[in-house]
Amino acid sequence: MNRLILCFLIFTINLSLYAQNIVDKEGAVVRSDTLQKKIYLCFTGHEYVDGFEHVLSVLNKQKIKGSFFLTGDFVRSNEDLVRDITKQGHFVGAHSDKHLLYCDWTKRDSLLYSETQIKEDILQNLRALKKLDIHPKHFMPPYEWHNKKVVKIASQLNQITVNYSSGTRSNADYTTPDMANYISSDDILESIYSYESFKNMNGFHLLIHPGTSPKRKDKLYLNLDGLITKLKKKGYQFSKF
Numbered sequence: 001m002n003r004l005i006l007c008f009l010i011f012t013i014n015l016s017l018y019a020q021n022i023v024d025k026e027g028a029v030v031r032s033d034t035l036q037k038k039i040y041l042c043f044t045g046h047e048y049v050d051g052f053e054h055v056l057s058v059l060n061k062q063k064i065k066g067s068f069f070l071t072g073d074f075v076r077s078n079e080d081l082v083r084d085i086t087k088q089g090h091f092v093g094a095h096s097d098k099h100l101l102y103c104d105w106t107k108r109d110s111l112l113y114s115e116t117q118i119k120e121d122i123l124q125n126l127r128a129l130k131k132l133d134i135h136p137k138h139f140m141p142p143y144e145w146h147n148k149k150v151v152k153i154a155s156q157l158n159q160i161t162v163n164y165s166s167g168t169r170s171n172a173d174y175t176t177p178d179m180a181n182y183i184s185s186d187d188i189l190e191s192i193y194s195y196e197s198f199k200n201m202n203g204f205h206l207l208i209h210p211g212t213s214p215k216r217k218d219k220l221y222l223n224l225d226g227l228i229t230k231l232k233k234k235g236y237q238f239s240k241f
């Protein structure tokens, strides 16, 4: 056999054996099971609670499970809701206690709090969850912004840091019309569909905020049912952590 073909075959076989999770250069898992046509719907919660009931009813109607990353503040203020989320079989994980910006937006490797403070903040979040008998292994950093040090601190607390997959604008669904980066839900949906058609969404962590500022009237989560239906038609299933 031609040596080049052999090399290619070995390369492809290796790829099919190992290309499952995509880990970014900071060490967080930003895409899972790329060999499977499964999307991970991720929901984060801290300050606002407006869309949670709607999201839960859609997931229930569509018979799929999602992953909810909730801060300690959120958990303590909404204990019954958080119990409901777990009872319905969804994943619930940590998202920091106070939603602090752990690392600088531009100088990413700089921590804005000490390692001890960050560790304590994640720990408080885990304690709030433990009180409800929730013992997660996956953590999504506050502001969905992490660096190597945050990933390491989380791992010392037995937490695997996960973050959303980049490529769509879904994470900007928190924006309000007075912001320069405001984006409408139609444009966000368009970004998801065009990403899907040009690439694929195998193992994609699709982030949606089920609670957003009252200043944003055009809520992306109100489009969740249609979004799931459309992605199901493209052959995707949905998975949780």
Ligand SMILES: [Zn+2]
Residues within 6 Å of the ligand: 044, 045, 046, 095, 099, 141, 142, 143, 144
């Ligand atoms: Zn957040």
